[in-house]
Amino acid sequence: MTATETPAAARRITTAKAMSEGIALEMRNDPNVFVMGEDVGAYGGIFGSTTDLFDEFGSERVIDTPISETGFIGAGIGAAVEGMRPVVELMFIDFYGVCMDQITNHMAKIHYESGGNVNVPMVLMSAVGGGYSDAAQHSQCLWGTFAHLPGIKVVVPSNPYDAKGLMISAIRDDNPVLYLFHKGGQGLVWMEKNPRSIAEVPEEEFTVPIGKAAVAREGRDVTIVTLSLSVQHSLDVAEQLASEGINVEVVDLRSLVPLDTETVLASVAKTGRVLVVDEDYRSFGLTGEIAAVISEHDPGMLTKPFRRLAVPDVPIPYARPLEQGVLPTRDKIAAAVRELMA
Amino acid sequence: MNELNRLDLYKQMVRIRQYEARILQEYHADKSPAWDIGAGLIPGEMHLSAGQEPAAVGVCAHLKKGDAITAPHRPHHFALAHGVDMNAMTAEIYGRLTGLSHGKGGHMHLFDPDNHFSCSGIIAQGYPVACGQAMAFKRQGTDHVAIAVAGEGAANQGAFHESLNLAALWNLPVVFVIEDNDWAISVPRSHSTANTSNADRALGYGMPGVRVEDNDVEAVFEAAGAAIARARNGDGPSLLEIHTLRLWGHFEGDAQAYRGADLDTVNDRDPIPRYAATLTELGDLTEDDVATIAAAADAEVDAAIEFATSSPEPTAADALDHVFA
Numbered sequence: 001m002t003a004t005e006t007p008a009a010a011r012r013i014t015t016a017k018a019m020s021e022g023i024a025l026e027m028r029n030d031p032n033v034f035v036m037g038e039d040v041g042a043y044g045g046i047f048g049s050t051t052d053l054f055d056e057f058g059s060e061r062v063i064d065t066p067i068s069e070t071g072f073i074g075a076g077i078g079a080a081v082e083g084m085r086p087v088v089e090l091m092f093i094d095f096y097g098v099c100m101d102q103i104t105n106h107m108a109k110i111h112y113e114s115g116g117n118v119n120v121p122m123v124l125m126s127a128v129g130g131g132y133s134d135a136a137q138h139s140q141c142l143w144g145t146f147a148h149l150p151g152i153k154v155v156v157p158s159n160p161y162d163a164k165g166l167m168i169s170a171i172r173d174d175n176p177v178l179y180l181f182h183k184g185g186q187g188l189v190w191m192e193k194n195p196r197s198i199a200e201v202p203e204e205e206f207t208v209p210i211g212k213a214a215v216a217r218e219g220r221d222v223t224i225v226t227l228s229l230s231v232q233h234s235l236d237v238a239e240q241l242a243s244e245g246i247n248v249e250v251v252d253l254r255s256l257v258p259l260d261t262e263t264v265l266a267s268v269a270k271t272g273r274v275l276v277v278d279e280d281y282r283s284f285g286l287t288g289e290i291a292a293v294i295s296e297h298d299p300g301m302l303t304k305p306f307r308r309l310a311v312p313d314v315p316i317p318y319a320r321p322l323e324q325g326v327l328p329t330r331d332k333i334a335a336a337v338r339e340l341m342a
Numbered sequence: 343m344n345e346l347n348r349l350d351l352y353k354q355m356v357r358i359r360q361y362e363a364r365i366l367q368e369y370h371a372d373k374s375p376a377w378d379i380g381a382g383l384i385p386g387e388m389h390l391s392a393g394q395e396p397a398a399v400g401v402c403a404h405l406k407k408g409d410a411i412t413a414p415h416r417p418h419h420f421a422l423a424h425g426v427d428m429n430a431m432t433a434e435i436y437g438r439l440t441g442l443s444h445g446k447g448g449h450m451h452l453f454d455p456d457n458h459f460s461c462s463g464i465i466a467q468g469y470p471v472a473c474g475q476a477m478a479f480k481r482q483g484t485d486h487v488a489i490a491v492a493g494e495g496a497a498n499q500g501a502f503h504e505s506l507n508l509a510a511l512w513n514l515p516v517v518f519v520i521e522d523n524d525w526a527i528s529v530p531r532s533h534s535t536a537n538t539s540n541a542d543r544a545l546g547y548g549m550p551g552v553r554v555e556d557n558d559v560e561a562v563f564e565a566a567g568a569a570i571a572r573a574r575n576g577d578g579p580s581l582l583e584i585h586t587l588r589l590w591g592h593f594e595g596d597a598q599a600y601r602g603a604d605l606d607t608v609n610d611r612d613p614i615p616r617y618a619a620t621l622t623e624l625g626d627l628t629e630d631d632v633a634t635i636a637a638a639a640d641a642e643v644d645a646a647i648e649f650a651t652s653s654p655e656p657t658a659a660d661a662l663d664h665v666f667a
């Protein structure tokens with residue numbers, strides 16, 4: 001079918017395809033954009049983030065690297081410093097350990113250390129999240145770790161539309177942007193997926209602003225502040241609880257750095273009850289940050305004590321009952337909301 | 343150096359193959375109709391070692407109780423050849439309480455302190471740990487050795503290079519084993535590594551390096567024997583690169599479209615029938631033996647799977663244990 005036969009708006013694609021479309025558009029627009037990472041070439045990225053790019057742009061602009069993350073992420077930084085716009089993939093965020101110096105001491109600090117004289121316009125994209133028994137070294141989210149470090153913008157799309165719009169914004173941004181996509185939200189054929197991982201996305205280019213949260217569902221009783229795959233779970237729960245007469249508002253943060261505190265505060269001001277759902281570790285992270293934002297603004301906004309649901313400070317275990325026991329599943333989200341309403 | 347026992351090498355290779363073939367079946371059995379990596383009795387990623395048996399069997403034939411191995415994401419062959427209990431390992435792969443790690447680790451995180459065996463899913467990160475184990479063995483005055491195993495793809499990771507230097511500098515009893523199966527997921531060696539021989543790289547770090555061609559278990563046995571004896575005698579580290587074969591996908595579910603013509607001949611290069619033919623020619627093996635050896639292996643595997651599937655599953659509350667000692 002050609003594009004003229006299908007109205008653009010009716011076209012439905014996966015999050016993975018939306019990411020690669022965003023990259024492709026910018027590669028066509030700007031010869032400085034190129035892609036590198038492990039298995040991003042003919043394979044199309046282990047989680048589909050570079051689907052079809054190799055066929056269109058070839059091995060000069062879509063580069064398979066050795067398993068040398070310090071080397072190729074550092075090379076991305078160097079190329080960015082010289083005016084290119086690399087999109088570099090770290091296959092799983094869990095592998096940050098082998099390349100963290102380049103990320104935090106170089107990618108994140110060069111602009112500041114240079115007194116604003118050097119830019120690092122680079123996108124580092126990486127897969128996050130668990131739920132399919134990939135165990136402790138392949139299931140983490142870790143966005144809180146990166147958001148804690150000054151100098152890196154952090155975006156975390158939850159659906160195909162935002163995935164494309166945020167990718168284009170990230171590539172155009174003059175700062176390093178860490179783009180974290182959840183494996184379970186990619187719409188992969190080989191993993192259980194929420195229907196929300198496939199959605200209508202315009203074919204043409206558009207942007208989603210970095211630093212702007214979205215109200216994914218309006219409600220008046222309770223606010224769920226969340227991100228990434230947990231947005232999909234929270235929307236499912238909201239639909240389910242509507243039949244029990246509980247009216248849930250879901251705020252999809254979309255960006256952690258910068259954090260859209262205004263949208264969060266406006267929602268909490270309306271509902272007076274908040275649950276933060278985070279697939280990252282509980283302590284010293286996003287959930288605590290949102291609690292701080294609310295209490296610094298006006299603790300009196302809350303009619304019920306602040307609630308959070310996150311991974312209870314243990315590594316992600318392998319066996320299904322163990323993993324499901326620590327992840328913020330729909331059941332746990334629903335239970336936490338009901339308690340807030342009790 | 344242990345003496346060559348061809349039949350033992352063959353039996354151990356068959357034992358590993360029958361194990362992997364059965365795990366392959368079990369892994370795929372309940373993931374349909376819509377194939378879902380997280381579904382079934384064995385969920386998650388699965389990297390099987392079929393085709394790479396000669397590496398594990400040839401090396402481990404020289405190890406004794408107390409010697410250490412650090413293995414990568416593809417660990418089953420080295421675990422079994424090093425004496426990790428098949429029942430406990432299988433139960434771990436099934437995520438059961440009776441597993442090596444009570445279901446916390448899974449197939450990429452097999453820990454057997456009794457046999458000083460461990461593995462990691464982060465590429466090349468077993469190398470430094472093996473150096474540390476070797477350091478301990480040396481300081482404790484034992485003649486134990488540590489074997490650090492990883493693929494050729496791992497040899498481009500910083501930890502590999504740092505470890506080679508450390509081991510040579512401190513004269514550690516380590517043997518670095520590189521299983522060159524031509525592929526790192528979809529990336530062929532020619533696209534990842536400028537130097538065609540890791541044995542040559544070893545020389546640059548001040549240790550001997552040997553490359554074994556043809557996935558030949560007896561050649562591995564010979565070369566590993568020399569390297570391990572050298573380490574045991576206090577003469578320092580060495581590197582052994584084994585040209586081996588990834589018979590199946592990188593992980594289960596890998597369609598291997600990138601593999602092209604390499605796939606056409608892959609079954610012809612299977613090291614097990616080839617070794618059976620060699621032994622038959624030497625008069626060391628009959629057709630009956632082939633069947634008996636396979637049947638014995640199958641019986642052991644059946645028992646391990648029965649042990650795993652009849653073991654209890656952990657509960658959510660168990661997830662909170664073992665964060666600290």
Ligand SMILES: Cc1ncc(C[n+]2csc(CCOP(=O)(O)OP(=O)(O)O)c2C)c(N)n1
Pocket residue numbers: 038067069091095098415416463464465492493494495496497523525526527588592
């Ligand atoms: C630091 C790190 N980077 C990337 C990966 C993802 N990964 C897992 S296996 C693999 C390929 C490994 O190739 P090789 O070392 O040759 O071993 P093989 O899989 O062929 O046995 C990659 C890139 C990882 N686990 N860790």
